[in-house]
Amino acid sequence: MTDTPVPASGPRRRGLRVLWWILGAVAAVVVLAIAGIVIWSQAGVYQAEQGPLDDVLADPAIEITDTPAGIVLAPAGASSDVGLVYIPGAKVDPRAYASKLSGAVESGMTVVITRPWLNLAFFDVRPLTTFTDLAPEVETWIVGGHSLGGVRACQLATDADALALFASYCSNDLGDSGLAVLGIAGSADGLSTPEKIAEARPLLPADAQMDVIEGAAHSSFGDYGPQAGDGTPTISDDEMRDALTSLLDGFAAPLG
Numbered sequence: 001m002t003d004t005p006v007p008a009s010g011p012r013r014r015g016l017r018v019l020w021w022i023l024g025a026v027a028a029v030v031v032l033a034i035a036g037i038v039i040w041s042q043a044g045v046y047q048a049e050q051g052p053l054d055d056v057l058a059d060p061a062i063e064i065t066d067t068p069a070g071i072v073l074a075p076a077g078a079s080s081d082v083g084l085v086y087i088p089g090a091k092v093d094p095r096a097y098a099s100k101l102s103g104a105v106e107s108g109m110t111v112v113i114t115r116p117w118l119n120l121a122f123f124d125v126r127p128l129t130t131f132t133d134l135a136p137e138v139e140t141w142i143v144g145g146h147s148l149g150g151v152r153a154c155q156l157a158t159d160a161d162a163l164a165l166f167a168s169y170c171s172n173d174l175g176d177s178g179l180a181v182l183g184i185a186g187s188a189d190g191l192s193t194p195e196k197i198a199e200a201r202p203l204l205p206a207d208a209q210m211d212v213i214e215g216a217a218h219s220s221f222g223d224y225g226p227q228a229g230d231g232t233p234t235i236s237d238d239e240m241r242d243a244l245t246s247l248l249d250g251f252a253a254p255l256g
Contacts, residue, residue, distance in 0.1 A: 045119055046092045046224035052099035052237065053223070061106045065134070069126075070114040072134050073098060073105045080110035081256030083138035084164065084248070085131045087145030087152050089222070091119045096224040097146065099237070103245030109252055110135045114149075121145065121152035128159040140255050144182075146221045147192055154203075162255055164248070166221045167192040169200035181208035182251040184244070186216030188231035209251065213243045 056062060056073070065072040071094055074080065086101060088094045094113045101111045112131045116124040132141050143160040145153040150168020157163040157170075162180040167189055174181070181204050185194045194212055201210065213220075215235035219227045221244075223237065235243070 044091060046096065046222075046227065048093040048096035048098070049223040049225060051223075053095050056098040056102050059102060059106075062102060067134060068115065070112045070131050070134055071095065071098065073101065073111040073113070074135065075105055075108050075110070078108060080108055080135070080138050082108075082140045082142065082252040083110040083112065083132065083135050084142045084144060084252075085128060085153075085156075085160070086111055086113045086166075087121050087124075087143075087149030088113065088116060088119075089145070089147030089149050089167075090121065092146070092222060092224055096222040099223050100221060100241050100244055101248075103241050104248040104252075107245060107249050109248065110138050116149070116152075121149045124152065128156045142182075142252065142255070147218065162251070164251065165197075166244075167197075167216075167218050169197045170203045171200075173203050175203060175205060177205060179205060180251070180255065181205055182247065183208060183210045184221075184247055185210070185212045186218065186220055186231075186233070187212050187214045188217045188220075188233050190229050190231035191218040191227070211247055213240065216240055216243070 061076055063074045063076040086097060088097060094115050097113050105111055112134050114131055128143060141160045142162040142164050143153045143156050144150065144164030144166060145168060146166040147168050150165040151171055153163060154170035154172055154174060157174055157179055158177060164182040166184050167186055169192065183197060185197045187194060213235065215233055217233035218230040220233045220235060220240045
């Protein structure tokens with residue numbers, strides 16, 4: 001005699017329908033949340049100003065290699081002893097930093113400006129080697145970044161030889177790391193103010209080099225126009241580039 005399957009009872013069927021409805025609703029919320037983050041990350045991105053970018057593109061002393069992972073700026077016809085992996089600030093076009101970093105490249109440093117996932121450094125979980133592998137001839141690496149990019153640089157710092165913070169500070173403790181650290185603030189910065197940077201100073205090694213560029217605002221570290229909440233810069237773009245070049249050259253010299 002063959003047993004006849006007993007159909008699921010009414011309450012059981014209703015329970016299964018409710019479960020599938022809940023799972024479907026959760027999946028829909030997740031999809032909508034991801035779509036919202038993607039849309040938000042692409043909206044309001046600070047674009048690179050064309051003039052400064054064109055100057056770098058036309059500079060015969062700089063060789064540029066553009067890759068999906070990052071933009072490599074290398075001294076033309078020369079090798080680099082020291083390289084800098086530079087992580088952009090939130091929703092800032094990576095190309096916006098090329099001009100301000102070009103002086104250091106002309107001095108002999110290779111710079112890799114990363115392309116963060118979704119234009120936000122804290123979404124980018126790739127290791128430092130993703131970017132250092134773009135310039136395999138460089139043996140000594142500084143990792144650094146602007147604003148939120150600097151916060152992410154701090155998280156990668158123990159895989160590098162040194163750390164450079166541009167209008168930024170750490171959220172993780174590197175006090176006992178033994179790393180060489182350069183911190184650069186702007187006196188007119190309305191976002192990463194010198195006061196905020198000073199408050200986070202205990203998270204860095206005791207011998208960290210901390211400098212303030214007079215007249216520099218948050219947006220002075222790149223070329224992407226004014227930024228909401230920022231101060232008003234009183235330093236010219238050329239003066240800012242020269243100041244950054246001088247600080248980076250002096251910091252890198254003992255590392256090479």
